[in-house]
Amino acid sequence: MKKKRQHALASIAVTAGILGSVFTSGIPAHASPNVSCGPITAADGAAAVRLNQQLTGSLRGYLTAYRVSCARAIVNAVQGRRLSDRASVIAITTVIVESLLDNNPNVIDHTSVGLFQQQDSWGSTANRLNPTWATNAFINEMLRMYPSGSWQNEQIGVVAQAVQRSAFGERYQPQAADAQKIVNALAASDSVTAGQVGGASVYNPDTRTAEVFTLGRDGAMGHSYSTDGAVWSDWSMINGASKFAGVPSVVHNPTTHALELFAVGKDRGLYHAYWVADGGWSSWSRLGDWTFSGSPVSVYNPDTRTAEVFALGEDGTMVHSYSTDGGVWSDPSMINGASKFAGVPSVVHNPVTHALELFAVGRDRGLYHAYWVADGGWSGWSRLGDWTFSGSPVSVYNPDTRTAEVFALGEDGAMVHSYSTDGGVWSDWSMINGASKFVGVPSVVRNPATNALELLAVGKDNVAYRAYWTPSSSGWSSWSAMNGSWKFTGGPTATYNGATNAVEVFATGTDGATNHSYYQNGWSDWHTLPGWNTPTG
Template identity: 45%
Template sequence: MSTTVGALGLAVAAASLGAGQADAASVATWDKVAQCESTGNWSINTNNGYYGGLQISLSNWKYYGGTAYAARPDLATKQQQILIAEKILADQGAGAWTCSPGTGLATDRTNPYPDPTPTPTPTPMTAPSSAAAPVLYNPDTATAEVFAVGADGVLSHSYSTNGGAWTDWSTLDPSFRFSGAPAVVYNPVNKVTEVFATGKDGVISHNYLFNGGQWSGWSTLDPSYKFSGSPTAVYNASTNAIELFGTGTDGVLNHTYNLNAGSWQGWTSLGTWKFARTPTAVYNPDTKTAEVFDIGADGALSHSYSTNGGAWTDWSTLDPSFRFSGAPAVVYNPVNKVTEVFATGKDGVISHNYLFNGGQWSGWSTLDPSYKFSGSPTAVYNASTNAIELFGTGTDGVLNHTYNLNADSWQGWTSLGTYKFAGNPTAVYESATHAAEVFGIGADGLISHAYSANGGTWSNWTTLGTWKFQTT
């Protein structure tokens, strides 16, 4: 690509706007340009200042909005690179590429992606159910523990050790009232379980338990910060920190952390992008990276990450032509070294996008569009079978399940019984019993669970007591 584009080409653009240059070109034409510029390698980075199949400079990538897709052109998909190239073509003309002669770039007028429109106008979204009963597994005590907010706003919990009977529900200080779903995380170094929840006043509070101890009682994390929806938390092994995220009432995602089970840091905003959903986070132990995902008011899913406790990256969008509702689910497969994110589309279809360590995001693909879902999916890594297990509540209220063995093809959706659920499912893997376990809140407010040991048949649903919990 010529130095015209590398310097933003503003002078060239001003001189050529009235010259009748092309402002669109077909994919076939762009393929010809890419073949000359980069031998058709859309992920090339030769450290010459230009990136990707069309050799777009970083300054142009930023100037024409490419960072909405990825940090650099070579990290974006072919379609995303072409979409930015279309803007450069309209602004600067075919002369921006030294390889344009003979490709038809100067005369082609074909829209490369006429249907569907790659970046549709945002439309208002109806907030789906945020009710869920998050579950945590403590490997040091071999205990699975589930938390949920009652219809009265009080947070309660129940637990099972070594696959034994579940305890009766008990409340964690009924003087605190919450909305949405709590977040829960375990720090294996300091042996502490910590639960977070958003109060009816929008303030996030936390409560923690050291192994063998008693619950600390609720305390607020800076009441000057107000949040909507539910928080999310993840343990960062590279820094021995619990990372906590929440979407503010202004739509900005905020973050705080706790090192070595010490004091919590103040809230800080991760950029200025606006989000409308509950965030989701994951930790990759192989790259020592914590990563957070959230869905914007326009339905596009974006992510930001921090490696070795370093600065968080700018937000980048995972293909804005896909629009979602609810909250995403994300999971890491440590055997195949792949991070996978799932989200429910506005049409009710669940799609997924995955990234192998050192690679690029695959792009969104749907998991059987004949199945329609409401709310948010959940996913868990099953170490006994090297499978990612995925769950979602159908529009008929039935909970469905699919899985992926050894990072291979996804199996078809199957229904887990005929129970009807209203909230979002949650799942956990229990290493002591080699069991994957899924929980759901029924339309009647009762929490039920089912499990599968060593990849075997899923059990029937069993209800945990008679207490009623929030379903919306």
């Protein structure tokens, strides 16, 4: 962010004359080399060659494998936030103008460095040169200025200018078309790495199998699994011709002994596939004609033997579809359609009240709650307290205390929670060790082996953290890092593995790989699940 910027680039870009003499005045005589954005792959080089023939703006003929690797780091960070490709296009548009996709450590204009040329008011030099941190900082400001997804309906160059406050705001929009081509190329890359956009995990008690699902860079659905604690399988695709966006959702259906898998397609339709032991994975089928703005969540209601999926329509309306006793899925329908939301909802079954508890962040950034009971249908939406939130909620039911609980990040990144015991009034929001700050979407899971709630989140330093609560504790533990040398983007996903009595946690690394840790009488170290390149299945 600069009040006046010269858009000084790496010396090679200026020497090449891409932008002309206006940018040369601030270049240091002995400029340091650009900072790495992560591994540079052969696919990055191939993408650069192809794109150099397609681009029409400042980067035409000057895109390199290094610059593609920086674009990939930005896209990975955005996808880790569970945002649409348009957010990636906005970020890449900005960086083309600011740095030509060079992670430049040299102070050119005032105190600006890095891909986004952020000044020191944004953060430390090390942070601003960290592509994931810098991208998240940009996205945080964009979401603050354009709450409730309103950035999706504004011109790309206008959003970039609003965040950067440039003296030359007219320069952004002309680069948007090239930014879209770069994002499209990364999405269609043949170098498929599991975990680019986060994942979903589940335990199947019928087969004693834990399983994790995530999308490759091309949008194909991939999964890996472990039965009875065995080594995790290689990644394989689930009907790889189908392509998706966002984060999938999966739930075990004990009525049909099936895994029910949901994802939003690149056409914004909601798709469903299922797995049964005697048939394997079904083909994908679209549920109705609705189009959706965000990722789905799903739940099983044992009281009604019903699997149900929820997602936000493109106008922010809460929509759901359900299947009882394995029957045909209902047409998607609205839940109190006058209310509008952003992000990804969360839902949990409450066996004390025989209710489904549904949570979502409104366009005013408040967190709202509705519930369903058999004898009354869906309630109206009610706001829980006065807090405002930066991200989507997660929820859990704790049978030890007969309590439903919801967690979300406040606008400053602090973790806050509210709870209801025995169907009582929801508590006021309270922070869980508020000095700690997080990004993305947290994950929470109950560990029956220890009677603990395990709460997991990625900090603003890209480290995964864990806090826990047990009936015998006086409250929530302090946050502890889960091996701070491993760096992550987005939020983790977790499930309890009944075959091994372990909590299984998965998180997307800053390199896009899916990493795994588990708790079984102590936390294991992180390890990367076997990668997949052009998988078959």
